[in-house]
Amino acid sequence: MSIKNILFDFDGVILDSNGVRERGFEMLFAGYSAGQLDTILRYHRNNGGLSRYHKIRYFYEEVLQKEISEEEVNQLAEKFSVLMKKELVNRALIIEDAVAFIRDNYRNYEMHIVSGSDGNELRYLCAELGLAGYFKTIQGSPVPKITLVGEILDQYHYQKEETVLIGDSINDYDAAKANGIGFLAYRFVSEKEIQDIRRIKSINEIQDHA
Structure with a gap:
């Protein structure tokens, strides 16, 4: 069957924002040691599809070995979002x-954004950048990407063999595999070697993988 439904990651796929988000974590955790900062930045780079909520909790619980409440996580996530909306x-x-590709083909496919970034922030950015009208839904954290993909498949009754996720990280790959849909690696970055991955240099190659 041909591809009819495309789920796009956002950061690194639609917007070249990964470097900006990395600087955001540097500002958010300014004042901690260089080693601690390097650890969270490396974790961020290797887990592009995971939410800031997860990464903030990881920094406190795994790097600093400290407890952090849900309220504190949300407060730090909001500070991060303020920085990102500006930048x-x-x-x-x-x-x-x-x-x-999106602009030329949004009438030919059902398109969605599924991202590890904050959902409200994504909808704000897409509206400001003139992209919102191309997508049926724009979804992000705090709901995990694996869950978001499954919800879209269920809500819109998409056939899995007609649906593909385009992403740049191992977490995008995992979300696609967990939900039984195709995955295309675009501008892909991962330290983990994956044998069955399909890479594309341009989104226009999507029909070659139908």
């Missing part, structure tokens, strides 16, 4: 290959 409303960060 990411920048059209120069748009990945033109992806957005040109």
Whole structure:
């Protein structure tokens, strides 16, 4: 069957925002040691599809070996979001290959965004960047990506063999595999070697993998 439904990751696929988000974590955790900061930044780079809520908790519980309440996690996540809303409303960060495909083909496919970034922040950014109208839904954390993908499949009654997730991280791959849909690696970054991964250099190659 041909592909009819495309689920896009956001950071690193639609917006070249990973470097900006990394600087955001540097600012959020300024004042901690260089070693502690390096650990969380490395974790962030290797887990692009995981939410800031998860990464903040990881930093406190695994790096600092401290407890952190849900309220404190949410407060830090909100600080991070304020920084991101200011820095990411920048059209120069748009990945033109992806957005040109989306703009030219949004009537030909059912398109969704599923991201580890905050859902409210994503909807704000997409509206400000003029992208919101191309997608049926724009979804993000705090709901995990694996859950978001499953909910979209159920809500819209998509056939799994007609649905693909395009992402740049191992967590995107895991979300696709867990839900039984295809995965295409675009601008993919991972320290983990994956044997069955399908890589594309341009979103336009999607039909080659139908």
